[in-house]
Amino acid sequence: xxxxxQNPRYLITxxxxxxxxxxxxxxxxxxxxxxxxxxxxxxxxxYYSMNVEVTDKGDVPEGYKVSRKEKRNFPLILESPSxxxxxxYFCASSLGRPSEQYFGPGTRLTVT
Amino acid sequence: ILNVEQSPxxxxxxxxxxxxxxxxxxxxxxxxxxxxxxxxxxxPEALFVMTLNGDEKKKGRIxxxxxxxxxxxxxxxxxxxxxxxxxxxxxxxxxxxxxxxIWGLGTSLAVNP
Numbered sequence: 654x655x656x657x658x659q660n661p662r663y664l665i666t667x668x669x670x671x672x673x674x675x676x677x678x679x680x681x682x683x684x685x686x687x688x689x690x691x692x693x694x695x696x697x698x699x700y701y702s703m704n705v706e707v708t709d710k711g712d713v714p715e716g717y718k719v720s721r722k723e724k725r726n727f728p729l730i731l732e733s734p735s736x737x738x739x740x741x742y743f744c745a746s747s748l749g750r751p752s753e754q755y756f757g758p759g760t761r762l763t764v765t
Numbered sequence: 766i767l768n769v770e771q772s773p774x775x776x777x778x779x780x781x782x783x784x785x786x787x788x789x790x791x792x793x794x795x796x797x798x799x800x801x802x803x804x805x806x807x808x809p810e811a812l813f814v815m816t817l818n819g820d821e822k823k824k825g826r827i828x829x830x831x832x833x834x835x836x837x838x839x840x841x842x843x844x845x846x847x848x849x850x851x852x853x854x855x856x857x858x859x860x861x862x863x864x865x866x867i868w869g870l871g872t873s874l875a876v877n878p
Contacts, residue, residue, distance in 0.1 A: 686866075695870040696809075696854070711865075743808060751797030751858050753811030754866070 655680045659744050659757035666734055667765055674729045674760050676744030684747045685727040686711070686754070687719065689740040696743070702727055734764040769857050771869035778845050779877050785841045786872040788855035792836030796860040800829055800840055803852045803871065812840075812853075845876040 657678045666672055678685065686701040688711075698711030702721040716738055718730040727746075731738060744757040770789045778784050790798060797816045801809040813822040818833040826843045842849055852871040859865055 693870075696856075696868045698866070701865075751799070751814050751816055753799065753814050754801075754809075756808035756810070758808055 655755070657744055657746055657755050657757035659742075659760050661760060662758060663761050665763045665765065668735055669733050672731050672734060672762075674731075674742060674744075674762070676727045676729065676757055677725050678727075678744075678746040678755070679725065680746065680748070680755065681724065682746035682748050682755070683724070684749060684752075685721065686745045687717070687727070687729050688743045688745065689713065690743065690759075691740050699729070699742075734762075736764045738762065739764050769855060769867045769869040771853075771855055771872050773872060774870070775873040775875070777875045777877065780846060782845050782876075783841065783843045784845055784874070785839050786853055786874075788838045788840070788869055790836050790838070790855070790857035790867070790869075791859075792833060794860045795833050795836070795857060797858040798831055798833075798838050799856045799858070799866065800838070801854040801856070803854055805851070809854060842874075845874070847876045847878050850874055850876045 660675045683704050687699040688696045690696050697713050699717050700711050700719040702708040705724050708719050708721050742760045745754040747754045772787050799814050800812040802812050803809040813829045815831040820831040822829050828841045831838045852873045854871045856866040856868045
């Protein structure tokens, strides 16, 4: 089954404790992206990657890191999480432009 | 228009009503327009991707049109059903190399049985 998976789905953590949210797709998609969704603000892109070893900042990259060492994986790293990073995070992938994006199930992160 | 704007913000209709929403987007440097359906507690799912002026796409009772010259797209739902209740998002892609999607805030549709 073609899908985008994210783990964990839910996470409660404390300020400053490094964490990684994994994202994996099995569709051989070139393009992958991370979004955060906050009430009233819509989907905001954090980082995106157009292919292996090619990543770039989105609209709200501060406080986040990503890597794309393999085509299928695109982890999101929070080196020192802060409460303002409490949000719902989505990973998405697409074959290319202007293809439709496939979204993962979301990760709800709470930073206390 | 620098951003993608959707109207109305929310909509309540009765089962069986037909309805439509609007998405306005930057017409300069346009590449593609996406429509997504986002049900509560789920992930956004793609409905349509349109690129050409005058494009019309249909999936069941849902259809969409595109006007790239004036920068708007309409989404139509014919004979709304309670299962159509969701937030409908549109996003436009520019013609640059970064494939950036600019997202609207969505139209929240509630269909009352």
